[in-house]
Amino acid sequence: MTDDVLTATDLSVYAGGTPLVQDVTLTIGRGERVGLIGESGSGKSLTALALMGLLPEGLHAGGSVRLGASDELVGAAERRLAPLRGQQMSMVFQEPMTALNPTMRVGDQVAEAMLLHRTRPDRKAARAAAVELLDDVGLPSPAEAARSYPHQLSGGQRQRVVTAIALANDPALLICDEPTTALDVTVQALVLDLITRGVAARDAAMLFITHDLGVVATVCDRVLVMYGGRIVEAGPVREVFHRPQHRYTAGLLAASDLAVDRDGRLLTIPGSVPQAGAFPAGCVFRSRCAAADSACETLPAWVGADPECGHACVHPVGGEVA
Numbered sequence: 003m004t005d006d007v008l009t010a011t012d013l014s015v016y017a018g019g020t021p022l023v024q025d026v027t028l029t030i031g032r033g034e035r036v037g038l039i040g041e042s043g044s045g046k047s048l049t050a051l052a053l054m055g056l057l058p059e060g061l062h063a064g065g066s067v068r069l070g071a072s073d074e075l076v077g078a079a080e081r082r083l084a085p086l087r088g089q090q091m092s093m094v095f096q097e098p099m100t101a102l103n104p105t106m107r108v109g110d111q112v113a114e115a116m117l118l119h120r121t122r123p124d125r126k127a128a129r130a131a132a133v134e135l136l137d138d139v140g141l142p143s144p145a146e147a148a149r150s151y152p153h154q155l156s157g158g159q160r161q162r163v164v165t166a167i168a169l170a171n172d173p174a175l176l177i178c179d180e181p182t183t184a185l186d187v188t189v190q191a192l193v194l195d196l197i198t199r200g201v202a203a204r205d206a207a208m209l210f211i212t213h214d215l216g217v218v219a220t221v222c223d224r225v226l227v228m229y230g231g232r233i234v235e236a237g238p239v240r241e242v243f244h245r246p247q248h249r250y251t252a253g254l255l256a257a258s259d260l261a262v263d264r265d266g267r268l269l270t271i272p273g274s275v276p277q278a279g280a281f282p283a284g285c286v287f288r289s290r291c292a293a294a295d296s297a298c299e300t301l302p303a304w305v306g307a308d309p310e311c312g313h314a315c316v317h318p319v320g321g322e323v324a
């Protein structure tokens with residue numbers, strides 16, 4: 003008997019014969035919150051879409067995905083997958099407008115999600131539940147908001163509606179793909195909070211894709227690090243963030259506050275990667291070059307984090323090499 007909500011084994015995504023994601027193996031248990039981080043293009047979104055059975059035309063998945071004790075989902079027919087989506091597993095995307103129907107009142111869209119999966123007996127009950135859900139996700143005047151069309155709401159309010167839809171049928175698994183990246187910075191924390199509270203209230207499993215390592219540290223129990231289409235490191239957040247085992251993770255951590263583009267995305271690490279042996283065990287990368295520190299080794303600009311000197315530095319944690 004397993005309490006794992008999601009189990010993926012050797013999940014890969016191919017464009018023709020070219021692998022874009024390779025051999026992703028992960029499990030997420032009930033109530034567990036797992037972060038998925040990595041630079042732009044490392045394969046995070048394709049992993050999420052493959053888990054949902056929503057890969058775009060031209061791509062296909064290999065390996066295995068199971069939800070609880072379900073049958074194999076990779077390669078399953080759409081008629082088998084469709085009833086699972088929105089009921090057992092849901093997804094919140096970055097851009098709420100693409101997930102909403104612009105011609106339908108948002109209350110009806112939330113109610114529709116419940117009617118589709120028959121989790122409410124009739125339209126009247128579904129509409130009442132929709133208003134309650136909109137209230138739960140913090141929309142002011144929820145009854146009035148339910149009668150609005152998406153364009154009448156702010157970006158943050160639309161993402162609340164999308165979250166309400168995703169949670170409407172109490173899914174066992176919620177996958178979030180950068181749900182707050184497109185939002186004004188002042189509402190990001192609010193939306194993040196309502197997502198995590200919604201997940202916790204249902205004891206659901208969550209896979210949270212983000213470029214924001216601070217969010218992972220706040221929200222997640224475990225973290226998976228993707229690089230070049232593969233998971234290169236996985237473990238409890240504290241462990242991975244304090245003692246990264248993979249040099250890419252260490253670089254990601256060092257670069258996290260500086261090497262970002264205007265959208266807050268981590269940039270691809272440029273330049274050559276030095277040998278792992280060049281870094282003393284237990285050290286963290288610092289993005290500031292402390293040339294004055296005699297214990298500081300300067301390295302090629304593979305982290306690319308320091309705009310002033312173009313070097314990354316290695317410092318022993320707490321002054322000691324562990």
Ligand SMILES: Nc1ncnc2c1ncn2[C@@H]1O[C@H](COP(=O)(O)OP(=O)(O)OP(=O)(O)O)[C@@H](O)[C@H]1O
Binds near residue numbers: 017040041046048267
């Ligand atoms: N439909 C597609 N056809 C071919 N290649 C694709 C397709 N979609 C994505 N890719 C490629 O697959 C790789 C992984 O893309 P993916 O969108 O999963 O990255 P990501 O880590 O989510 O990036 P970001 O953080 O920018 O969203 C990238 O090299 C991307 O160019």
